[in-house]
Amino acid sequence: MTALGFLYPGHSADDDYPRIEQLLGSDIRVDLVHIDLGGDTHRVDAPAAGDAAGRLAAGVQELRHAGADAVVWASTSGSFVQGRDGAQDQVRTLAQAAGMPASSTSFGFVHAVRELGLRRVAVGAAYPQDVAQLFARFLRADGVDVVSVHSSGTASAAEVVGWGEGELLALARDSDHPEAQALLLPGTDLHTAAHIPALEKEIGKPVLTANQVTVWEALRLADRRVNAPELGALFTREPLVQA
Known part of the structure; x- marks a missing residue:
């Protein structure tokens, strides 16, 4: 069993994750922890985005107890608004708090x-x-x-x-x-x-x-490759480049 952990902001489209879990197969579990950032990250000056690291570190403990093999911060704008260096620092802090491989949706796209x-x-x-x-x-x-x-x-x-x-x-x-x-x-x-x-x-x-890439990024961190045609080209071909 591979357990994938996600820190998801709010509840907007969180039901995408159990849907994706069903498409991936029975040996992959998707665990979601909801993070309240106290604001909308769809703004350049969103204070919540800059303060995310501490909230993520607190939220990751639940995923550790659930036995997650990797964790991804499931927010694109919640990471890239800080620039690449800021997003990298955010992921590094998350990995240290989690004690497991970590990433974010923004890096998942790359x-x-x-x-x-x-x-x-x-x-x-x-x-x-x-x-x-x-x-x-x-x-x-x-x-x-x-x-x-x-x-x-x-x-x-x-x-x-x-x-x-x-x-x-x-x-x-x-x-x-x-x-x-x-x-x-x-x-x-x-x-x-x-x-x-x-x-x-x-x-x-x-x-x-975003949600497709977020789950794929967690699988990459856990060193898993899954063929799931209903999730598009990203899940239906052999990797050409090892990221």
Whole structure:
């Protein structure tokens, strides 16, 4: 049994995780601990994002007791808004507190792009434009060529919680770019686990979404590779590059 631990902000799209667990197979367990950051990380000046490390360190104890093999901070904007160095410090603190391998959704995106052997990506973000640009800057700092950034203009996580397949497909169409080899949809508050095949069919290329990438990153930390076609291209091919 491989136990994957996740620290998830709030409750927006936390039901993606039991859905993904069902698709991964019976020998993988997904454990979720909810973190209250006391604010919305969809803001450049969000105080909660900068104060996340202490809250994460406190929350990780429950995952340790549950026997998790790895832990991932399941928030994209809760890490990249601090820049690459700040996000790295956050993960380092988390690993020290957890006593196990640790990462975050932001780094999961970077590692997933490398795993698929890609360089050029488009970003479709359910964030304000300034926050979306910070995500692109984070990716570029790790050598990912971001050819376009599209912002839906939504100001808070609460605005996208109710999005279904129609809204996601519209975001994908609006965000795709002909030079991009893949489309990245950050934001663990988006319900995407049930819609990845439809998204990839719509634009004809891999689509990496936050909750999908978060679980994949935990599997990577636990040295597991799982074939799960319903979770998209990231889960249906042999890795080209060891991240």
